[in-house]
Amino acid sequence: xxxxAINRLHRELPSGVSLVxxxxxxxxxxxxxxxxxxxxxxxxSRVQELLVKIPEMPADVKWHFIGHLQTNKVRxxxxxxxxxxxxxSEKLIDVIDSESRKKDVITNVLMQLHVAKEExxxxxxxDELVAYFEDKKYEKLTHTHICxxxxxxxxxxxxxxxxxxxxxxxxxxxxxxxKNGTSLRGxxxxxxxxxxxxxxxxxxxxxxxxxxxxxFGDREY
Ligand SMILES: *Cc1c(COP(=O)(O)O)cnc(C)c1O
Numbered sequence: 001x002x003x004x005a006i007n008r009l010h011r012e013l014p015s016g017v018s019l020v021x022x023x024x025x026x027x028x029x030x031x032x033x034x035x036x037x038x039x040x041x042x043x044x045s046r047v048q049e050l051l052v053k054i055p056e057m058p059a060d061v062k063w064h065f066i067g068h069l070q071t072n073k074v075r076x077x078x079x080x081x082x083x084x085x086x087x088x089s090e091k092l093i094d095v096i097d098s099e100s101r102k103k104d105v106i107t108n109v110l111m112q113l114h115v116a117k118e119e120x121x122x123x124x125x126x127d128e129l130v131a132y133f134e135d136k137k138y139e140k141l142t143h144t145h146i147c148x149x150x151x152x153x154x155x156x157x158x159x160x161x162x163x164x165x166x167x168x169x170x171x172x173x174x175x176x177x178x179k180n181g182t183s184l185r186g187x188x189x190x191x192x193x194x195x196x197x198x199x200x201x202x203x204x205x206x207x208x209x210x211x212x213x214x215x216f217g218d219r220e221y
Contacts, residue, residue: 002030002033006019006088007037007038018020018207019208019211020043020210022210022212023050023053024067026216028056031056041061042057042061043210045066046067047076050080058152063080063082065083065086067086068088078096078103078190081199087109087110101142105143108147109145110146110149110189111146111149116153116165117156121152136183153192153200162197163204165204166192166197169204191209193209194211195213
């Protein structure tokens with residue numbers, strides 16, 4: 001089942017779109033099945049769970065952190081993940097930068113955009129994020145590389161609404177790129193799309209889809 005899902009997704013995803021297998025709340029055996037089917041990028045949303053899983057998996061796994069990250073946990077994460085997708089505040093990116101400097105590593109991150117109508121979701125509004133780049137605040141970062149944006153669509157059935165949310169994410173990404181030109185090297189990732197909406201996300205420009213339940217089934221704990 002897991003192997004089939006991975007194989008199907010690897011076949012189905014257009015070139016230029018990578019798959020994050022979202023393995024949060026799943027046992028390690030399931031991650032291994034996905035790994036042996038060829039999957040290398042795994043997404044986790046809790047620091048403790050991730051730290052337990054890292055040594056249990058082969059060293060060439062690329063771990064993405066996709067959950068809300070508290071500043072007091074940044075130190076444990078830096079140096080262990082290939083991408084933090086969920087930077088949702090200036091304070092957080094500043095802490096990531098200072099902890100990365102202390103460890104002498106460069107941390108790759110995505111800035112999380114809040115466009116969905118749910119009020120509980122974390123992230124920058126499109127205007128806030130554009131302003132962050134307009135003010136060139138990223139220039140003070142010495143050990144953090146901003147690779148792009150991440151976002152979620154509203155959790156609704158209305159496909160038009162979902163598409164609008166993804167369009168807003170992609171348009172914000174484009175605004176940032178336009179205004180900052182060559183000073184933003186390597187700003188080229190749009191992480192959007194989950195099990196229920198990744199096809200729409202790809203149509204709207206996603207380069208990274210984060211898929212959990214359609215690979216692993218219902219979450220286990
Ligand atoms: C859990 C989670 C996913 C995966 O959701 P599925 O619906 O299981 O595919 C994707 N992105 C984020 C940020 C998540 O927390």
